[in-house]
Amino acid sequence: MASASTNDIEFRSVTKNYGPVTAVKDINLNVPKGAFLALLGPSGCGKTTCLRMIGGFEQPSEGTVLIDGREMNGVPAYRRPVNMVFQHYALFPHFNVEQNVAYGLKQMRPRIAAADIDRRVAEALEMVRLGGFAKRRIHEMSGGQQQRVALARALVNRPSVLLLDEPLAALDKKLRSAMQIELQTLQRDLGITFVLVTHDQEEALSMADIVCVMSAGRIRQLGAPQEVYDHPADLFVADFVGKTNCIEAKMEADGATLRLADGSAIPAVKRVATDEAIVAIRPEAIRLSRERTAHGASFQGVVTHRIFLGSSAEYAVNVPGLGDFLVTADRSTMNDNDLVAPGEAVFLGFDPAAVHVFPASTA
Template identity: 55%
Template sequence: MSEAGYTPPSATATASPIAELRGVTKRFGEVLAADDLNLSIRAGEFLSFLGPSGCGKTTALRMLAGFETPTSGEVRLDGAVVNTLEPYRRPVNMVFQHYALFPHLTVAQNIGYGLRQRRPKPPRAEIDRKVRSALEIVRLDGFEGRRIWEMSGGQQQRVALARAIVNEPKLLLLDEPMAALDRKLRKEMQIELQNIQRRLGITFILVTHDQEEALSMSDRICIMRDGRIVQTGAPRELYDQPRNRYVAGFVGTSNFFDGAVTGLDGGTARVAIRDGIVLAGRALAPVAAGQAVSVSIRPEQIRLVRAAAGGETGWPVSILNRIFLGEHTEYLVKHESLGEFMVLTPRQAELSDGPFNAGEQLTAVWDAGSALVLDKD
């Protein structure tokens, strides 16, 4: 098929990826914004691009939308190359970070705007029916006549979402749509977006720098760095089996202890840290003796005890800081040689053992299987 227009796939093609990036590179002059991106996106999944500002995630989203053209490589929708196909001719809609709503139009007029631009224009009764259906989906029934400036931030986001889904796109692209919301409302909208996505079966692609947002909402997460895809996988896979230190540090919180491999025993590596301290951990990828690595341990996998049980290996630490967060408490502790690291203690443990206080001398304990030995790159 040529790029002159978009043709839906045949019934026999439904098993193919709904969208693909094949060797996609994007340059803005001398700036390399996206570098050899290869990704297959499944129909009906919730995929997130996660990474810091400037990593290329928004550029990838804009190339899928048609707002940017790849310098090289192919963007495919339903198997068809769409590199130069105009955005309005793609089965794609986008919800922008600042919503881009029209303040002079009512809620219903904003939602139906895209339908009114179609040629041939649908009958007014059909537009009204689809607008009402979209309002029902985002739970804004009865708000048809409101002006945008009369709506709260969360309500405006729902209007932007309704405007996108009313066109029944195959791909719904979300460019950090919850960045302007407060924490409580953001959590509510995360659940709402998941419910809407499951109800409609539309493929959602989210761009975010918020790891909690990506972990809580996504079927798969695509971690990006410096314009490249570092690792793609399910949230639990990325959390439990990060490819390197960068992924472990960006997906969740982790403590890192740098050193060099001194020995190997099956899948376990021994790592010399400093002052004669050797930590053991699972090596998720092949490592060699002498290789510089990081030992990663999640804060929730460390226990603080006043006295280690028999057979437990512990590290004497002093508490520097205590932050009570309701369901858990975060402790910043310090070991003479390992340095400072974070420990997360669940509320239930504190109720039974009692809280620890700044300045208290304790023992930090973790299982060797909880530690991961990772490439530092």
């Protein structure tokens, strides 16, 4: 039965209660073998609870958790084919690198021969590019190196599933970006299932091949990163994943026109079931210029702030009657003379096809 499963992890109508509080409500989730899944959402959304139920640190109140087709309800953490890398790594400070990585192997029963332990530890350290660090003390390691020690310790037991509980949160931005690439490469090389918990949308989109957006204990959208970003299932996903501008609007009776708060109108590419709607548009989908554009929707406003980001610039633009817009301009399409200063009058243009429309009641 287990070998017939094409999924490494399955949640079947899983609910988790902590007394009167429901942390996870009726979750159904299938994670294919060898996938890199990111559980993404704000604090308290239930993502860590899901991770802990996979790892065996929590048991579901209702429903079933399966790993490789086998029911895991009631199976303790140490009996599951999973391992976890914690946010703060949980390394033993009194052990050196080699001893930390070998610790789990030495607890296994029946016992593993010392020569086999040494070989597997060496292989795990080579896997994370720490081959020459076996005798190094933990306090002598950088943050990125400690993170790789924690990875080696988790991988040395050859788990079917590796659980990552915000493992990059303690790293600086540059090191975090480097470790994102390393984790992706490692996951592809090993071919095992990774499950990452994060509240960092950029981390989820850049690393995972499946993103599960959660809110209030439920799954709001599950799909490939590009799908989740380009085609958000609802207003929560559109607002949480990436940056977006939200405008109140009313759907005209003809169903073809959206009337905005300032009285202007744009074509309704998508019809919603209610009259009250929210128009959402990504900052990078808006064109900023000093002259009115001839095509698409156009608004006039004043730049209130400019944030220079090197490869791009972000502008806050106030449009009378509509409020503040965030606009991202890619510097590859402009020169220094095109940078707009705060206080300048500008026009904002966008293609109505780039707009997402959601019922206001789902805000």
